[in-house]
Amino acid sequence: MTASLSIQSVTQRYGTALALDAVSLDIAAGEFVVLLGPSGCGKTTLLNLIGGFAEPVSGRILIGGKDMAGVAPAQRPTTTVFQDYALFPHMTLADNVGFGLRMRGVARPERRAKAEEMLALVGLPGKALRRPHELSGGQRQRVALARALAVAPDVLLLDEPLGALDLKLRRAMQDELKEIQRRVGTTFVHVTHDQEEAMAVADRIVVMNAGKIADVGPPREVYLSPKSLFSAAFMGEINQIAVRDGQSALGALVPGTGTLLIRPEAIGLNGALPLGLCRVEDVAFFGTHVRAHVTPLKAPGTRLTVHLAQTLSVEPGAVLDLAATDHLMLEEE
């Protein structure tokens, strides 16, 4: 099952601290949305409000068009995959996955069948009688997913679901997560602080900062044409060059006043935007590219980070004539 989600001007306060500041967001049924941001940005607060674990100071949350005000977590068409999985240690996997159905009065055989089906869906067939402590971290994560999906929620909430896994496993699980979402068609709202994970799974990324939405859009859009300096920097390394009336430390590059943004991988030996001669300060080989810090000869106080082609071998002290293939100008308001 699936449903749309509408967050309308939601504000949340903890004491005097403003955790969410009039946030509005519409999510389509069946969409995979990632709330991305640093810790304390309000992403988990928003997830808790959707799940019904807290109530907003003001604003409305609608799921499938229905106002959720005063509706307890149990009655909401949402379920959550918790960061620490919160599996019930005293129950078998089948009992864990079947718990939601049991609470809905579903008979035991039917529960068991559904649990087996869900465990197979997440890649754990035949493990119904195991207990959580016998599983690895990745397997527990799958059980938590199966348990949350077993009651066929309209909206599945995932609170840093891969946060406890090591990097390699996380990359493998995020592909699987995307695949499972495609198969069940449920609306997924996923919270993370890892922008690579966000880009790997999301239909749309919501970048949050200090209780506000800093940017919204598909991964490509948020990465290549961010609407704020914050989201530009949070999505990955980026060079920022201050521009005033068309003038910058590197000379006249673009018109206007604001910040010129250039991704390191957009800088190379060829490009439409010439950056001039730059001296290489240090070099590190990164496998897919060569990462270097360079200082433009025109502007000794500026340092740029560049990703050069893997095949290019440069030494510190070398002088290169660099240019950018792509750039973005964020005008000051």
Place this chain on the structure above:
Amino acid sequence: MRLLSWAYLAAAYAFVFLPVVVLVVFSFQDGRLPVPPFQGFSLQWYDKILGNGALMTALWHSALVAFVSSALALVMGFLAAHALARVRLPGSVLLRGLLIAPMTVSYLIIALGLLTTFNQAGISLSLWTAGIGHVVINLPLCFAIAYAAMGDHQKNAERAARDLGATEAQVLWHVSAPMLAPALAAAFFLSVTFSWDEFIIAFLLTRFDVTLPVEIWSMLRSGLSPATNAVGSLVFLVSVSAVVLMEIFLFRRPK
């Protein structure tokens, strides 16, 4: 240093065990006084106490009061701990302090206060008035143990259960209580021990249907006797068996 450690350990064990060994040894005394010299091995005192109706009644009273008052204290303590650990209530620090407060008050004072109240309210003393007192002393214990055991781990599991549609009663029954089972069992066991062994409240708040410690107390009044040794040894045997069983079945479970 190492040798000194072992010597200290041995001395400490000797000190700790001395009275118990003397107690048990002279319970088998074939004579009228439980003091040296040891006059021979006899089971007559055990025979005598097992045939002592008053003593056996007191034993039954003690067990009854211990189990009933501990069960009450455990249920109330667990529910209160759940409420204070999970729900943000105004003045929760104060409430927690109030529930734990009886732990810092001498049993004698609790007994005296209850005695005063029961006298003024015209409630006559019985086994159940002592039981009320035992719940008062065991409630803070059960509450504190349950409260301390409710970590974030349980909290998240309870949240997950609620999220999956469990009512509060179902959360308590299917998730919280089973997850806290070791702590709750320990709290119950400790409560039973305390209540079973408690003297002053039982002494002041019962009249005719006395408990075992009170009955032993009245045996002491007639002076030293191997019969008292025999009772003490039996109580010791039962308690130690319970501890060993608990140790084997409850605390040795794989985590």
Place this chain on the structure above:
Amino acid sequence: MSLHAAERKLGWGLLAPALLWTLAFFVLPFLAMLALSFAHMEGRAIVQGFDPGNYIRAFTDWSQLKALINSVEITVTVTVISVVLAWPLAAIIAWRVPQRFQRLALLMAVLPFWTSYVVRSYSWLLVLGKNGVINKALMGTGLISEPLALASTRTATVIGFVHFFVMLLTLTIYANLIQLSPNYARAAQDLGAGDWATFVHVILPLTLPGVITGAFVTFVLCIGDYITPQILGGNAELTLPQLIMLQMGRSGNFPMASALSVVLMAVVTLAYAACSRWLRLDRL
């Protein structure tokens, strides 16, 4: 908002039984006792009123004041001796005894804890009495010719108490020690501290919360106990609980007993205030 309200209602509902029980059978009786402590006796009848006479008597009548002083002296002595004896015992079990025998060693060290409390004091009587084990042994070896007067003395009371509280404190201190990472000691030694300096500056301060909590519990249980001084100390000198029982039993003077109880509680409260900084009662 309604979710909060429902949750709160539920919270109060769950809390209600424990709260009501505590109010009805702990707070209310205490208030009743407090009120009674300001009453006085006329003949054998209790006359209610606001008369601080009982408190004045408690601090001016030497026989009453002496009981308070005895109680505090005995309790402080017992607490100090018990801590000093229990700390090394806990440390030896935690650091010297092999890991897999530690639980057994601990269980053994507190085994007599499981004898009946009344019987435990009684068995010390068998050890310390005039015809007791110690006197018989000493006279048998010819070390003394007359039995020592061990029973019915303050020494006997202190021994009986120390026996019980060493077991209790060993448990709490052990629990504290076992949680300490061995890296604290390693770090101290790595930075040039000797064994003694490590102990004084690192290990001891880290176990202080456990020690203080255990000592406070010892203090509370010891100062309020009637059985041990009654059996082992006899009536040679009275402690406060013995005096309270006497006031109730012999003279039926409930107001005086109540006032003395309030004094006893005040002493405990003072002790609590003195060490509240380190106390972790909810973590016992």
